[in-house]
Amino acid sequence: MGSPLGDFVRARRDSIQPASLGLPDHGRRRSPGLRRSDLAARAGISVEYLTRLEQGRDRNPSIPVVNALADALGLDPPEREHLRYLTKITGGACSAHARPAPPRRQVRGPVLETLRLLEPGVAMVTNRLGDVLAHTSGFAAVTSRTGLLDAEAPNVTRYVFTDPRARTFFADWEAVADEQAFDLWLAPSVENSEWFAAELAPVAGPDFTRRLHRHLVPPRGPLRLAHPSGHELRLLRETLELSSDAQQLVVFLPADDATAGALGELRRRHHGGLQAIS
Template identity: 45%
Template sequence: MDGELGAFLRSRREALRPEQVGLPQGTRRRTPGLRRAELATLAQVSVEYLTRLEQGRDTRPSPEILAALANALRLDEADRQHLRQLASVDHNRQLCTGRRPSVSRTVRPEVQGLLEALRDRPAYLLNRLSDVLAWNDPFDRLARPLGLLDGEQPNLVWFVFADERAREHFPDWVELADQQVAELHRLRQGDPASDAFAERLGRSVGAPFLSRWRRHPVAAQPSGVRWLRHPEVGPLRLAYETLELADDQQRLVVQLPADAATAAALDRLSGRRPGGLRSVAG
């Protein structure tokens, strides 16, 4: 996590417009967002101290300074939680064993059994890099025609950014892309594999991914509704719920039809009689 606290503070300072905090925008700004001196004044800290924080030369700000910076930067709750996590890691380095988190690609039999028990609901399992580790038959019928499951090791983030079909299949592609990058950032936890993955994807697709990655987003919705243009059954409106498997650092995602038309389309896709699935409130 070296340098992450400072990089995160800097990203939020550069994303905050002067008018958002009651300052004139001016015409001679060479950098985006607030100047360090402006943020230091708002948070009532010295410019020198803020510089040390952003450059990673001071990694142990007090809770009072963190709160002052969070208030000055107008951070939302997800950003505040991430800031507290970064500061906590730096304050507790002496408790670390020296081992870095690893990317789990092992699916426990209990989790595989849970996937199979969800016979009527598309469900799939992701690790911290969004590798699709396992899935059930309803998800296979849903996702394989999209191209998501092509290859030996499908990856959701890679598909969203690097496969041209993703923009065609997902009408809310921009929102989906933002969320996938936010999840990747949220789950990094100092794992070098996450940075290596981001570097490879950035080299492959360029700005669509890199511009999002450099903003350090961390707010990702664990549930919601997503539109999908399916090549076999047409438009679908799918509700999704994400369950965190803490011991495995994996996520189980379950999808449900969000309206009657989607329920009927999923019935057709699976070969069930009409009305076999019941839609949930969107």
């Protein structure tokens, strides 16, 4: 049985071409990428120890070993942060079979007031599982007729992977799917993440499970939306971490004048106000 840490190291090793590190190409192999022996030599650890890490038989590497692996794999700062996070959570295994206590769904009054001040802008409060906990009328206008808010407890991750309309609404669906799968690793708790992933996998299929274990740190560029009304929107995202609540306040800003004009038209058509979903 593997581990999140081992899966990430193996995925990054498989993605590296030996020639990019000045290493010889040993010809056809059963698996792509860098040989385990080459990575172990670059990190200054034994092949046996690297094997145990990748297979999940060793779950508590030291900080120097983690840093050496990051250097050997050539990780950029976001990938290094993810490696450290996976090292932290891998040390305490948990079961995905029993549903843990659900994450907090209530949004504190001051946060709702902040959201109200953003009206009629486009903003929502969410968590890393993708639950939409509160939103402005501007957010409702942007997502109108897409199905995203149709559920009693809307969830962006579930919508992306299970609703066919999402593949049309999100012009860069592949990138959005990468983001949503990656964010599950940063869920309110490891137990929440594992339970949610286990529940979603049977209905979401390989598009979800492949991304979940690939540990690809997404770049998070502008969000491109193809609204059913015919408007094409390009939105910048600013995320404010509400760390004490394990929630995020996400504000969507127009990336160009055309989007700003389209948002104004969508808001004029939509009637509604701030909504908290509990």
